[in-house]
Amino acid sequence: MANDRLDVWIVDDDQSVRWVLEKALNQADMQTRSFERAEHLLEAIDDAEPDVLITDVRMPGMSGIALLERLRNSRPELPIIVITAHSDLENAVAAYKGGAFEYLPKPFDIDEAVELVQKAARANGRGGEETASKPDAIASMIGQAPAMQEVFRSIGRLAGSSMTVLITGESGTGKELVAQALHDHSPRANKTFVALNTSAIASELLESELFGHEKGAFTGADSRRIGRFEQADGGTLFLDEIGDMSPALQTRLLRVLAESEFYRVGGQTPIKVDVRVIAATNQDLARAVKESRFREDLYHRLNVIRINTPPLRQRRDDIPLLLNHYLATAAKELLQAFSWPGNVRQLVNATRRLTVTAPGTVITAEDIPGDLGGSESPKRATREWTRVLASWAERQLHNSDMPLLEAALPEFEKTLIEIAMSQTNGHRQEAAKLLGWGRNTLARKMKALHLD
Numbered sequence: 134m135a136n137d138r139l140d141v142w143i144v145d146d147d148q149s150v151r152w153v154l155e156k157a158l159n160q161a162d163m164q165t166r167s168f169e170r171a172e173h174l175l176e177a178i179d180d181a182e183p184d185v186l187i188t189d190v191r192m193p194g195m196s197g198i199a200l201l202e203r204l205r206n207s208r209p210e211l212p213i214i215v216i217t218a219h220s221d222l223e224n225a226v227a228a229y230k231g232g233a234f235e236y237l238p239k240p241f242d243i244d245e246a247v248e249l250v251q252k253a254a255r256a257n258g259r260g261g262e263e264t265a266s267k268p269d270a271i272a273s274m275i276g277q278a279p280a281m282q283e284v285f286r287s288i289g290r291l292a293g294s295s296m297t298v299l300i301t302g303e304s305g306t307g308k309e310l311v312a313q314a315l316h317d318h319s320p321r322a323n324k325t326f327v328a329l330n331t332s333a334i335a336s337e338l339l340e341s342e343l344f345g346h347e348k349g350a351f352t353g354a355d356s357r358r359i360g361r362f363e364q365a366d367g368g369t370l371f372l373d374e375i376g377d378m379s380p381a382l383q384t385r386l387l388r389v390l391a392e393s394e395f396y397r398v399g400g401q402t403p404i405k406v407d408v409r410v411i412a413a414t415n416q417d418l419a420r421a422v423k424e425s426r427f428r429e430d431l432y433h434r435l436n437v438i439r440i441n442t443p444p445l446r447q448r449r450d451d452i453p454l455l456l457n458h459y460l461a462t463a464a465k466e467l468l469q470a471f472s473w474p475g476n477v478r479q480l481v482n483a484t485r486r487l488t489v490t491a492p493g494t495v496i497t498a499e500d501i502p503g504d505l506g507g508s509e510s511p512k513r514a515t516r517e518w519t520r521v522l523a524s525w526a527e528r529q530l531h532n533s534d535m536p537l538l539e540a541a542l543p544e545f546e547k548t549l550i551e552i553a554m555s556q557t558n559g560h561r562q563e564a565a566k567l568l569g570w571g572r573n574t575l576a577r578k579m580k581a582l583h584l585d
Contacts, residue, residue, distance in 0.1 A: 139163040139254050142183035144174050144200065145216070146192045150239075154187060157243045158250065171195035175203065182208065185234075185253045187246075190217035201233060212253035216241060236289060238282045274310050275458055278448035284311060287440045292318040297390070299435045300413040302442030308413040309373060311442055316369040321409055324368030327361050332374035339382060341398050344389075350399025362395060362406050369409045375435065376416035376427060387431045410435070460484055547582045550575070 141163050145151050151167040158165050166183070168174040172194055174186075186204070190197040197215055204211055212234040234253045237246060276282070288311065291298065298315060300308045309328055316326045334342050341350075345360030361370055372378075378386065389395045390410060394403045412435045421427035445452065473479055526537055533540065549568060557563035565575040579585055 139185065139250070140181075140183045141165050141185045141187065141250055142174060142178075143167045143187045144169075144171055144192070144197070145187075145189040146170065147189070150189070150216075153243060154246065157247050161247045161251075163250065171197065171200040174200070178204075178208070182211065184212075185250050186211055186213045187250070188213060188215055190215060214246075214249055214253060216246075236286055238277070238279075274307065274314060275454050276448060276451045277454060278443070278450045280443035280448050281451060284440060284442060287438070288314050288318060291315060291438065293320060295319055295321060295409045297409065297435060297437045298411045299418075299437070299439045300411065300442060301418075301439060302413075302415065303444045304415050306442035306444055308442050309371060311440055312369070312371040312411045312413065315411060316371075316409075319369070319409065321368050325365050326369050326371065327365040328371040328373065329361050330373040332377040336379045336382070339378070340385065343382070344385070344395050344397055345400075346398035347400045350397070354399070357397075360397065362389065362408055363404065365408045366406045367408075369411060372410060372412045374414060375412040376414040376418055376421055380428070383428045383431050387428060387434060390431075390434050543582060546578060547584065550579060550582070550584060 139158075139162075141158050143151050143154050143165060145154075145167075146169055148169075151169075155165045155167060166177070168177070169192075171188070171192060174188075175195075188197040188200055195203075197217070201213060201215070204213065214235050214237060215233045216237045216239060235249055237249065274281075274285075276284070298312075300311050302308055312328070313326060316322060329342065331339060341354075341358060341360065343360050343362060345358045345363055346354050348354060348357050372386075385395065389406075389408075393407060394405050396403055418427055418432050418436070422429045422432050445455075475482075522541075526541070529535070529537060529540055550564070553564040553567040554561075556567060561575055562572050565572045568575065570578070
């Protein structure tokens with residue numbers, strides 16, 4: 134260090150970012166030197182070397198990731214902090230694999246950045262795994278929100294590791310996507326990734342599903358079965374909803390994790406496996422341990438590293454990104470063949486319409502209405518009105534104490550009678566036939582509903 138002050142170099146093509154960092158670091162009694170391009174830094178670093186380097190990812194010419202790769206070979210002890218506005222899983226993993234000390238998404242807290250520089254200097258340049266491998270296929274994970282950035286950081290830090298991981302979070306938050314990403318960026322990436330939802334299999338069958346069975350082990354076991362642990366040998370086994378596992382299976386799982394060995398159901402020969410286990414749950418396992426519903430020793434064995442997947446309400450800024458991604462997928466798969474006579478205006482209106490009318494999180498061919506090139510199937514039509522009915526029922530329960538059927542049946546019958554009478558131009562005999570009633574029943578209903 135020159136004059137006992139930390140010497141921090143900054144590479145960023147954004148002048149405002151360089152200025153803010155320089156000002157904050159100078160106020161923290163550090164000296165700085167800034168560069169607009171990575172190439173300029175490489176020219177200067179031949180004559181001097183900083184204590185800490187801060188680099189952007191996307192810049193004209195050489196990228197920050199390419200700069201990391203160059204410096205990892207020539208100056209492996211130099212701690213490098215990567216900052217970027219384009220914060221996604223691919224960049225996070227690439228940064229950590231490239232030897233970054235830390236990954237900091239923009240916009241960042243300036244105090245956090247200063248503290249990170251000080252931490253990097255104290256670490257004496259030990260800033261990451263020295264591996265030349267590049268990131269493999271990225272799982273479909275999208276997120277700019279701070280909570281998702283923490284997930285990306287965790288995946289990046291674990292790149293190159295085969296440690297056991299516990300993923301927690303509510304249902305539907307993408308725990309399996311995180312598990313897949315952990316596998317894809319591990320030394321086991323070229324081996325098998327096996328996923329199993331333990332709550333979807335009856336407890337009496339789960340043991341055979343996990344460990345396999347020998348022929349004749351029980352009624353119906355007509356042949357030997359290879360279990361999920363053997364299928365995942367050398368790779369990764371993802372066990373979802375681990376909190377629902379029975380106490381007996383918890384004991385067997387603990388033994389496998391401790392000894393890397395198990396017996397098939399009905400078997401006499403121990404089977405050795407090399408499997409990385411990633412578990413997931415939407416339950417509070419610490420509480421389950423206190424209530425004696427989950428083994429404490431198994432909990433500690435699984436909870437080596439924990440990653441929490443945030444619910445969507447805690448990452449609302451990501452909703453437009455997710456919508457854009459999945460709507461783009463739907464457009465590519467389903468809507469390119471449509472002629473779009475209303476041009477862009479029709480496309481915009483169709484997007485709004487589909488986000489409201491399509492159930493679930495994926496738009497399928499059945500969700501595309503006929504006026505957009507889809508088929509008007511009876512199944513889709515039924516699903517649309519039942520979805521509207523379900524929405525009404527939820528509002529009714531919140532806003533009224535009246536029993537649902539008492540409130541719904543009169544309106545239901547009134548609507549069907551009006552449609553039938555309209556179709557038959559007011560002819561009651563024919564309308565009753567359409568409704569499946571007798572004429573007297575229709576007359577009585579119309580009177581009760583004041584439709585005379």
